[in-house]
Amino acid sequence: MxxxxxxxxxxxxxxxxxxxxxxxxxxxxxxxxxxxxxxxxxxxxxxxxxxxxxxxxxxxxxxxxxxxxxxxxxxxxxxxxxxxxxxxxxxxxxxxxxxxxxxxxxxxxxxxxxxxxxxxxxxxxxxxxxxxxxxxxxxxxxxxxxxxxxxxxxxxxxxxxxxxxxxxxxxxxxxxxxxxFTEPGTPKLSVVLECEKTVPQYSKGPVKISVTYEAAPESSPIIFHTAPFGSWYGPREGFRLYRRRGDLWETVEEDDSCYMIVDEPDIAVNVVQDENFAGLQPGQTWTTSERLDGHLPDDVTAGDLFRYVFKGVEVDWWDWGGNTEHKNTTVKLPCFINGRVVEPNDNGGRQKLIVPASNSVEFTIV
Structure with a gap:
C-alpha cells in the first residue's frame, strides 16, 4: 500500500x-x-x-x-x-x-x-x-x-x-x-512515472514517462498530440517538483521566466509523419522522458528528498483511428512547434480528452 x-x-x-x-x-x-x-x-x-x-x-x-x-x-x-x-x-x-x-x-x-x-x-x-x-x-x-x-x-x-x-x-x-471517471466517447490514457531512488547531484538523470492506452482489444486505435506530456506547465496541469522540508512538501518554483516574439506563419504537419504525434493500439504504451536538469533548485544539496508528479492534462488534439486512417490528416502547429495545435483549435469538435494525474516518484540527491 x-x-x-x-x-x-x-x-x-x-x-x-x-x-x-x-x-x-x-x-x-x-x-x-x-x-x-x-x-x-x-x-x-x-x-x-x-x-x-x-x-x-x-x-x-x-x-x-x-x-x-x-x-x-x-x-x-x-x-x-x-x-x-x-x-x-x-x-x-x-x-x-x-x-x-x-x-x-x-x-x-x-x-x-x-x-x-x-x-x-x-x-x-x-x-x-x-x-x-x-x-x-x-x-x-x-x-x-x-x-x-x-x-x-x-x-x-x-x-x-x-x-x-x-x-x-x-x-x-x-x-x-x-x-x-472518463468522458463518454473518449479514449482512456494513463500515465506512469519511473526514476531511480537516488540521483547524483551533478548528473540529473531522466524520469521515464509511460502513456498507456487502456482499452479492450477490439477497440479502435487512437492518434494524439504528445506535446501535452512534455514540459507544459499550467495552473492545473503538467509536471510538479516538490522538496521535503521537515514534515511538509514544498513546491519548487521553476525560474524559467522568458518570452519570445514570434511572427512566423503556423506550420502544417502530417500527424502520422510528425514526431510530435503518436498512434497507439489498445494496450500499447508510448514512452518519453523528462530530464531533471534545470528543474532542481540552485541550493540543492546531498540528502535532499524530492517528489515528482504529473498533475494530469487536457490533450489538445486526438482522434480515433491509426496510421491508415490518418495518412492524409494534417493539422497546424505554431512556428515554434512545441505548442498547442492551432488548427483545428477545437479538436475537430470531438470531446475533451482529460488524462488524470500519475503516480508520484521520490528520489534523494547523493
Missing amino acids: DQEIAPFLLFTENDYPLDTPHLRMELALKPDLTEDSDCNLNVTIQRTRDMHEEQCIFHWNGREDGCGPLGFLLFRYTENGLCKINIDMDSHLSKPLQTPFAVDGFNYTFEVAPEGNVGFLITLPKRYRKELKTGAKYELVWPGGEIAIWDWGTINQYLGHELGIKSPKICLPAARVTLE
Missing part, C-alpha cells in the same frame, strides 16, 4: 487469528466508468489456505459493513500524492443487526469452502459518488475489518438455527481498487 494509505489500514494479512478461516477481499470495477454509469463494485471474498477443512458461514453486509462508517475509504490522486477524501456519514442511518439471528439462507449470510470464494455486487452510495469528478483518479480502499458473526459449518446445517458472535473474530484484510 502507498505510504499515504498505510496509516489508515486497520488489518492486513499479518493479522489472521488462529483457529479462524483466512479470508481475503478482491475488488473490481468496470474500466470505463462515467458520471452517468452505475458505480457497481464487484466484491469477491476468497478463502485462502488455512488449518481447517470445514466449511464456514459468516455474515457480512456490503452496504452496512462495506459502505458504513468503518468501511471503504476514498483517496484522490493529487500533485502531492494520494489525499484522503472525507465521506459524509451523517446521512447514513442504520440499525445494528440483532444477534443471534435465525439463519434463513438470506440476510447477507455466506458460505465458503476451503480455498473457495463468494462474490456479490455493491452499488456505491451517493455519498461516495458525489465526490467523484470526471478526469480524476481515485483509490477505493477497504481498510481491513473484522467479521464477528460466523461459525464453522454450512448454511443448510444452520437453517432455522441461530448464528451469533464467535470469538476470535475473522480478520478480513485490507484491499483496494483504482477508480476513474
Whole structure:
C-alpha cells in the first residue's frame, strides 16, 4: 500500500487469528466508468489456505459493513500524492443487526469452502459518488475489518438455527481498487512515472514517462498530440517538483521566466509523419522522458528528498483511428512547434480528452 494509505489500514494479512478461516477481499470495477454509469463494485471474498477443512458461514453486509462508517475509504490522486477524501456519514442511518439471528439462507449470510470464494455486487452510495469528478483518479480502499458473526459449518446445517458472535473474530484484510471517471466517447490514457531512488547531484538523470492506452482489444486505435506530456506547465496541469522540508512538501518554483516574439506563419504537419504525434493500439504504451536538469533548485544539496508528479492534462488534439486512417490528416502547429495545435483549435469538435494525474516518484540527491 502507498505510504499515504498505510496509516489508515486497520488489518492486513499479518493479522489472521488462529483457529479462524483466512479470508481475503478482491475488488473490481468496470474500466470505463462515467458520471452517468452505475458505480457497481464487484466484491469477491476468497478463502485462502488455512488449518481447517470445514466449511464456514459468516455474515457480512456490503452496504452496512462495506459502505458504513468503518468501511471503504476514498483517496484522490493529487500533485502531492494520494489525499484522503472525507465521506459524509451523517446521512447514513442504520440499525445494528440483532444477534443471534435465525439463519434463513438470506440476510447477507455466506458460505465458503476451503480455498473457495463468494462474490456479490455493491452499488456505491451517493455519498461516495458525489465526490467523484470526471478526469480524476481515485483509490477505493477497504481498510481491513473484522467479521464477528460466523461459525464453522454450512448454511443448510444452520437453517432455522441461530448464528451469533464467535470469538476470535475473522480478520478480513485490507484491499483496494483504482477508480476513474472518463468522458463518454473518449479514449482512456494513463500515465506512469519511473526514476531511480537516488540521483547524483551533478548528473540529473531522466524520469521515464509511460502513456498507456487502456482499452479492450477490439477497440479502435487512437492518434494524439504528445506535446501535452512534455514540459507544459499550467495552473492545473503538467509536471510538479516538490522538496521535503521537515514534515511538509514544498513546491519548487521553476525560474524559467522568458518570452519570445514570434511572427512566423503556423506550420502544417502530417500527424502520422510528425514526431510530435503518436498512434497507439489498445494496450500499447508510448514512452518519453523528462530530464531533471534545470528543474532542481540552485541550493540543492546531498540528502535532499524530492517528489515528482504529473498533475494530469487536457490533450489538445486526438482522434480515433491509426496510421491508415490518418495518412492524409494534417493539422497546424505554431512556428515554434512545441505548442498547442492551432488548427483545428477545437479538436475537430470531438470531446475533451482529460488524462488524470500519475503516480508520484521520490528520489534523494547523493
